Amino acid sequence: MLAKPLTEPRLIPAPEPFWGALEDVLTRIDGIDPRRYDKTRNYLDGAVTWLSPYITHGVINTRTVAERVLDRHPAKSCYRLLYELAWREYFHRIWQENESAIFDDFYHSQAGVGSDELPLAIVNARTGIRVLDDGIHTVQQTGWMHNHMRMWVAGITCNTAHTHWKTPARWLYYHLLDGDLASNTLSWQWIAGTFSHKQYIANQDNINKYSRSKQHDTWLDVDYDTLAVMATPDVLKERVASVELPQSIPGESVPSHVDGKVALRSLWNLNPEWLSSDPDAKQVLFIEKQQVEDWPMAPHRWAFIQHWVDQLQLEVWVGSVAELEQLQSTGTDFVREEYPACSHWPGKVLDRPFHFGVPDGAYRSFSQFWKQVK
Ligand SMILES: Cc1cc2nc3c(=O)[nH]c(=O)nc-3n(C[C@H](O)[C@H](O)[C@H](O)COP(=O)(O)OP(=O)(O)OC[C@H]3O[C@@H](n4cnc5c(N)ncnc54)[C@H](O)[C@@H]3O)c2cc1C
Numbered sequence: 001m002l003a004k005p006l007t008e009p010r011l012i013p014a015p016e017p018f019w020g021a022l023e024d025v026l027t028r029i030d031g032i033d034p035r036r037y038d039k040t041r042n043y044l045d046g047a048v049t050w051l052s053p054y055i056t057h058g059v060i061n062t063r064t065v066a067e068r069v070l071d072r073h074p075a076k077s078c079y080r081l082l083y084e085l086a087w088r089e090y091f092h093r094i095w096q097e098n099e100s101a102i103f104d105d106f107y108h109s110q111a112g113v114g115s116d117e118l119p120l121a122i123v124n125a126r127t128g129i130r131v132l133d134d135g136i137h138t139v140q141q142t143g144w145m146h147n148h149m150r151m152w153v154a155g156i157t158c159n160t161a162h163t164h165w166k167t168p169a170r171w172l173y174y175h176l177l178d179g180d181l182a183s184n185t186l187s188w189q190w191i192a193g194t195f196s197h198k199q200y201i202a203n204q205d206n207i208n209k210y211s212r213s214k215q216h217d218t219w220l221d222v223d224y225d226t227l228a229v230m231a232t233p234d235v236l237k238e239r240v241a242s243v244e245l246p247q248s249i250p251g252e253s254v255p256s257h258v259d260g261k262v263a264l265r266s267l268w269n270l271n272p273e274w275l276s277s278d279p280d281a282k283q284v285l286f287i288e289k290q291q292v293e294d295w296p297m298a299p300h301r302w303a304f305i306q307h308w309v310d311q312l313q314l315e316v317w318v319g320s321v322a323e324l325e326q327l328q329s330t331g332t333d334f335v336r337e338e339y340p341a342c343s344h345w346p347g348k349v350l351d352r353p354f355h356f357g358v359p360d361g362a363y364r365s366f367s368q369f370w371k372q373v374k
Helices: 022-030 034-040 052-056 062-072 075-103 130-142 147-160 166-175 181-192 204-211 224-229 289-294 299-312 321-329 366-373
Strands: 261-265 282-288 315-319 333-337 348-350
Touching: 022 062, 034 075, 062 075, 075 181, 075 366, 130 147, 130 166, 130 204, 147 166, 147 181, 147 204, 166 181, 282 289, 321 333
Parallel strands: 261 282, 261 333, 282 315, 333 348
Antiparallel strands: none
């Protein structure tokens, strides 16, 4: 029951892609106002940091963000930002411990699944919920999407359209500038109730409040009791059997011989300062072809990566881990940073910086993790 015909989705204002140098990213961190962040982060126009693409690709890390903010502001005002940074570390600790198990239903099977395929209206940004359509259109065009928008899109896709989370998670990951295998996968699972104890749903009132909009008389304009038992609305019933996610992967083949030491970077380690103490190592970005075919990324994401490849003057190799092993067997000495997606790569492994430690005790939820690390 749509009150008005569908309108063309519009772009939601997103930050300029300030892809400058490391200094520019650090300046952005130093400009964070943690009190404003605390008060406004749930609103689409709130003072969020937009740092996630840099964190995801390892240009900066959560420890640097936390330490620089704590240097400038009293710890009490930083509480909320640190809490959110901890969510990211929590997802990565879960990934380190459970490896590929995070890519399947984690604690429970998803309840009430009607389809594995994405609703066409989601893919085309034509659900009739204007804010949602604008958000989907914006991520497809720019790669940016606010956390609350992600929750709405995932909640409606999984729990209102009754779709299994896997295909939609891969689709969103493709479009995001900050697509992170752990944060994205486990957030979708948290929303779908496979990594949490209940499914997340949002109604029109919730969307209106946090987007400061006033749309009414939509299929989502119902109370929570109605929404919880609602059958898939007509507009979300048509499905797409397979969504095209085209990409063009940059780089050269892995060479057949390399002398000496190679600092082997992954897509998740584009930190300009990494290994600056070892200027003799050849700096290489290795793209594992199979991995990016399994988890493709949109052109704007590859452009972001290329910017840092140019900044860091990296050689880029595309190929298989077997080719790296072949090089290693002929004397190439690899060093790389710990990262769960690369645990099968050869070479000496250096630790990755985290702000919070590993909890001593078991933790089944974020709150149990937070209680121990805060
Ligand atoms: C369905 C869904 C998919 C998501 N996919 C990703 C993803 O692919 N990559 C990704 O980095 N984040 C993901 N998130 C988490 C969160 O939405 C983003 O980290 C956040 O929106 C990034 O914007 P920001 O840098 O302005 O965040 P801010 O609010 O400014 O937070 C600062 C940093 O804290 C971390 N952070 C904040 N909120 C979260 C959160 N809820 N979970 C984990 N870390 C958080 C991020 O590293 C972020 O850059 C997802 C959330 C949902 C609900």
